Amino acid sequence: MEFLISVLLLVSMGLTFKKAGLAVWEGIVPFYNVYAATKVAGKAWWWALVIIFIPVVGLILWALVCNEISKKFNCGIIMTVLLFFGIGFIYLGFAKKAVYIG
Numbered sequence: 001m002e003f004l005i006s007v008l009l010l011v012s013m014g015l016t017f018k019k020a021g022l023a024v025w026e027g028i029v030p031f032y033n034v035y036a037a038t039k040v041a042g043k044a045w046w047w048a049l050v051i052i053f054i055p056v057v058g059l060i061l062w063a064l065v066c067n068e069i070s071k072k073f074n075c076g077i078i079m080t081v082l083l084f085f086g087i088g089f090i091y092l093g094f095a096k097k098a099v100y101i102g
Contacts, residue, residue: 009086013037015093019100020072027089041068074101 014027017036026036035048043065051058051065066083070076073092082088092098 009089012090012093016040016069016089019092019098020102021100037065037069040072041065042072043068072100072102073098 010028010030010033012027013033013036014024017027017033017040018024020040022036022039027033031048031052034051035045038045038047038051041064043061047061047065051062063080063084066088067077067080069083069092070079070088073079075088075092075098079088079091082091
């Protein structure tokens with residue numbers, strides 16, 4: 001069951017990034033998808049390294065990245081929270097009315 005949830009989250013990240021103009025595979029590859037998320041959010045590449053390797057600061061930066069992605073899809077704070085936990089990528093990836101506005 002955990003495997004299926006992981007696959008669902010990775011595919012939905014890929015579809016979300018496709019809407020943002022990136023390739024689907026960029027959301028599927030572990031660790032690289034964090035870098036792709038920082039690209040979508042318009043943050044520097046080193047944010048991905050901090051998110052992956054520095055625990056407390058990484059969580060704060062991940063929240064900021066999720067907030068920027070939420071804004072770029074014209075969503076609010078609830079979507080930011082959902083993205084922080086990964087659930088928001090399912091909605092953004094599969095919902096037809098979720099449109100990337102950049």
